Amino acid sequence: MLPFTYAVRNLFRSKTRLLQTIGGSAMVVLLVMASVAINNGMKRVLSASGSDRNVILVGAGSEESIQRSEVPETTAGIAEAGVPGIEETLGVRAVSSEIHYMNYIGLPDGRKSQAMLRGVTLQTLRVHPEVRLTEGEFPGAGEVMVGRLAWRKLGLDKSDLKIGGSITLENQEMKISGIFAAPGTVLESEIWASLGDLRVLAKRETLSCVVLRLNDPADFTEADLFAKQRLDLELSALRESDYYAGLSAFFKPLRAMTWITAGLIAAGALFGGVNTLYAAFASRVREMATLQSIGFGRGALLVSLVQESTLACLTGALLASVVAVVLLDGRTVPFSIGAFTLEVGPGVAITGIVTGLLLGLLGALPPAFRCLKPPLPTALRMS
Amino acid sequence: MKTKTTCLTLAVIALLASCKKEESAANTSPAPSASGPSQALSQVLGTSPTGEAKPIHLIRATAKPGDEITVSGKIMGNASPFVEGRSVFILGDPEVLTACNEDPADKCTTPWDNCCDSKEDKKRGTATVQVVDKDGRVLKESIEGVGGLAKLADVTVSGKVAEGSSADLLIINAQAIRTEK
Numbered sequence: 171m172l173p174f175t176y177a178v179r180n181l182f183r184s185k186t187r188l189l190q191t192i193g194g195s196a197m198v199v200l201l202v203m204a205s206v207a208i209n210n211g212m213k214r215v216l217s218a219s220g221s222d223r224n225v226i227l228v229g230a231g232s233e234e235s236i237q238r239s240e241v242p243e244t245t246a247g248i249a250e251a252g253v254p255g256i257e258e259t260l261g262v263r264a265v266s267s268e269i270h271y272m273n274y275i276g277l278p279d280g281r282k283s284q285a286m287l288r289g290v291t292l293q294t295l296r297v298h299p300e301v302r303l304t305e306g307e308f309p310g311a312g313e314v315m316v317g318r319l320a321w322r323k324l325g326l327d328k329s330d331l332k333i334g335g336s337i338t339l340e341n342q343e344m345k346i347s348g349i350f351a352a353p354g355t356v357l358e359s360e361i362w363a364s365l366g367d368l369r370v371l372a373k374r375e376t377l378s379c380v381v382l383r384l385n386d387p388a389d390f391t392e393a394d395l396f397a398k399q400r401l402d403l404e405l406s407a408l409r410e411s412d413y414y415a416g417l418s419a420f421f422k423p424l425r426a427m428t429w430i431t432a433g434l435i436a437a438g439a440l441f442g443g444v445n446t447l448y449a450a451f452a453s454r455v456r457e458m459a460t461l462q463s464i465g466f467g468r469g470a471l472l473v474s475l476v477q478e479s480t481l482a483c484l485t486g487a488l489l490a491s492v493v494a495v496v497l498l499d500g501r502t503v504p505f506s507i508g509a510f511t512l513e514v515g516p517g518v519a520i521t522g523i524v525t526g527l528l529l530g531l532l533g534a535l536p537p538a539f540r541c542l543k544p545p546l547p548t549a550l551r552m553s
Numbered sequence: 554m555k556t557k558t559t560c561l562t563l564a565v566i567a568l569l570a571s572c573k574k575e576e577s578a579a580n581t582s583p584a585p586s587a588s589g590p591s592q593a594l595s596q597v598l599g600t601s602p603t604g605e606a607k608p609i610h611l612i613r614a615t616a617k618p619g620d621e622i623t624v625s626g627k628i629m630g631n632a633s634p635f636v637e638g639r640s641v642f643i644l645g646d647p648e649v650l651t652a653c654n655e656d657p658a659d660k661c662t663t664p665w666d667n668c669c670d671s672k673e674d675k676k677r678g679t680a681t682v683q684v685v686d687k688d689g690r691v692l693k694e695s696i697e698g699v700g701g702l703a704k705l706a707d708v709t710v711s712g713k714v715a716e717g718s719s720a721d722l723l724i725i726n727a728q729a730i731r732t733e734k
Contacts (some may be wrong), residue, residue, distance in 0.1 A: 402722040
């Protein structure tokens with residue numbers, strides 16, 4: 171085998187080519203890492219947003235969009251009495267009437283932006299225990315509380331949505347009374363108002379849904395049975411986790427696009443790399459032949475050439491990992507129903523390293539085979 | 554050129570290999586439990602309905618809790634007309650509701666949800682059929698797949714109108730269920 175230092179020294183023969191290889195592979199690896207982080211982030215936020223202990227009672231036929239759903243006001247009381255297995259604390263059952271409403275709101279800078287609004291009562295905190303009021307108060311009349319990532323979804327500065335500030339909804343000024351967190355869920359990109367206010371502003375006479383929190387996810391059957399025994403209420407019972415899983419499936423083509431984009435760019439970079447290495451290795455045919463003539467086998471030379479390429483690509487992968495940790499980790503990305511945070515975790519890092527490794531390996535093999543292919547006498551005479 | 558083609562093929566394979574295959578969520582009926590239906594359920598399925606079967610939309614206007622009725626229809630009217638783990642299904646009235654598969658141009662994958670019918674028609678043309686124990690509680694066993702009961706199956710049911718039924722809501726405690734061939 172050729173010593174490892176031979177491959178390392180060869181890397182620096184052409185600094186321009188080395189920088190090209192490192193830069194190219196770094197960009198591809200960064201792109202792949204970003205794709206994985208975006209995919210994971212979107213999937214994570216949508217799966218964390220729905221609890222399998224929560225059941226959403228929506229209007230029959232509106233299973234795919236809560237905003238379109240219409241549920242009579244009386245449903246909450248009937249469901250509370252009719253569904254066994256609802257969580258109960260201090261004699262109060264966890265049942266929340268909600269209006270989900272998507273509309274444009276007026277922002278502090280004068281712009282309008284589409285926001286997801288939810289009309290709630292204090293009962294909502296029983297069914298969404300992940301929601302924590304981090305600052306201020308629960309909204310009263312004429313007030314809203316904003317999720318801690320709502321600023322990102324609305325394209326604002328964090329300081330634009332602080333307590334005491336205001337937004338306008340249907341020409342009505344709403345004061346920001348509080349800020350809430352619901353870590354890792356789309357809820358924290360929403361704006362919550364009192365149920366009464368949103369009923370008036372959205373001009374609704376019905377609810378969007380009633381959310382029940384069960385003691386045990388297996389009790390979903392009881393809620394489903396209730397919906398089918400009360401056909402007069404025209405309800406459909408959905409597991410909250412299934413609803414968000416459906417949304418996740420809806421965004422699948424978007425996630426696929428990130429993969430396709432990354433794949434196309436990676437393929438382009440791979441061909442570019444192959445091309446560069448063809449030129450680089452072609453000029454070293456005689457050198458390889460000389461090494462063969464002094465006793466090194468073709469296999470050893472192939473390993474050395476692959477080592478060179480892989481080292482350069484892994485350096486690029488390392489560079490990309492540093493950039494990903496500095497620039498991507500913790501960054502929030504808005505999408506149509508909320509925002510999610512990118513996480514550069516072990517999975518993303520391993521994908522980056524494997525991509526770098528594959529780039530080095532796949533990019534080097536064809537040019538290396540071509541370089542080592544000519545018979546020794548011919549190769550020794552080549553210029 | 555050959556090498557480039559090989560590289561492209563490898564890249565595509567690597568890309569495709571990264572995509573997870575998800576099991577298709579086909580609308581397959583769950584198999585009935587291995588131990589078979591309970592005696593209570595078997596008795597209801599083994600009994601022939603009596604009397605002349607009437608359509609749901611006609612009977613619901615006059616039926617009162619405790620009345621003995623016989624209705625016929627199709628299992629439809631909801632995206633999931635059965636309740637998992639319970640002996641309950643939704644019966645739809647074919648005179649009011651049209652299963653989407655009856656329209657050859659309709660490519661709906663869940664024809665039993667009657668998505669083309671209005672909410673009013675669905676309310677008027679559906680009834681809940683349940684099998685209850687002697688205490689009046691719905692049996693805790695799935696009825697889907699038992700005795701030929703499946704989505705869009707034609708069914709005739711004899712039973713008593715359950716408490717809580719009204720002109721807006723028809724619930725039948727089934728005493729006899731027959732699946733039409």
